[in-house]
Amino acid sequence: MNLIKSKATLALRSLAILFAVIGLLVPETASQSADSLEEELSSLKLKLDTWRTRYRFLCNQYREVAANCSAAVFNCSQCPDGWFQVNDQCFFISRGIRSDWVTSKKNCTENGGHLAILTTEEQHEAIEKESRRIGGFYTDFWIGLTDAENEGEWKWVDNSTLKTPFWNKLRSEPDDNKSGGEEGEDCAVVDSHSQSWYDVPCNFAYLHICQMDAVPPQ
Known part of the structure; x- marks a missing residue:
């Protein structure tokens, strides 16, 4: 002791x-x-x-x-109001107006974050729980993943290479389907309920998920 x-x-x-x-x-x-x-x-x-x-x-x-003694325990970090926390990261699911990928990316930046970089099952589970909590008709949200620069080379908005994919394999994603236009499908959305990704045209309109680092308590 x-x-x-x-x-x-x-x-x-x-x-x-x-x-x-x-x-x-x-x-x-x-x-x-x-x-x-x-x-x-x-x-x-x-x-x-x-x-x-x-x-x-x-x-x-x-x-x-x-945790093993009588010392007081406090939160090491916190998120802004309206955001939810997963470990040391904060997430925000947009509501209301849907927008294309570029506009969604800009909206996240203007709010001090970036489009979500999802790398763990825990993050996907938290997003599913939050999306069900807030309700709404839509379950697909933009995330910060694109292969617009080089087809098939998926990168996050921080320019890091995709290492842990959560593509929907039952639908053979990503498939770069040309039905939405000649440019194909160069941006990714997450289906919050199935916790899997789809590639879609970047000019389609969806809600989005923003992310930022949690900060020390004030």
Whole structure:
């Protein structure tokens, strides 16, 4: 038990130090001249990203230790109102007006995220649960996957290559069907209820799913 308490104390001290260092980053930026502001902002963003990653690691480590003793447990991250959380990621299912893939991508960017990059069964299960909760007639949603640049080379909106596909194999997807136009089917939607993907023409209109990183609690 003493070992567990020592680990919990260490985790708490690490979190306190982390918050203190992050707090020091702001005045450091304020002291710079206007000429170097752009470079300093880039450097600060890199530092913040590094500390966020470190924070998530330490917080998760603390939660594991706290679960075995009487230490208080708290959330390591949170999502904006209206978004739902899966591990360290936030997701938002749009409602109302449907749009094409490019417009949907822009809408997600304007809301601080990107079209969803779905890589796990857990994410698909959470999306199915949320889509059923909010109801609605539509179950197909744009995700951030396309092979518009090179046919058959599917990439996510962050330019990473598709590694774990969830194509609907019963329908032989992706099939690049030309019935929707000569350009074929270069963008992907997820059927939230079957948790599988289809390739469709990018100019078709669907609702969409946005994604962003969860952030430390304020």
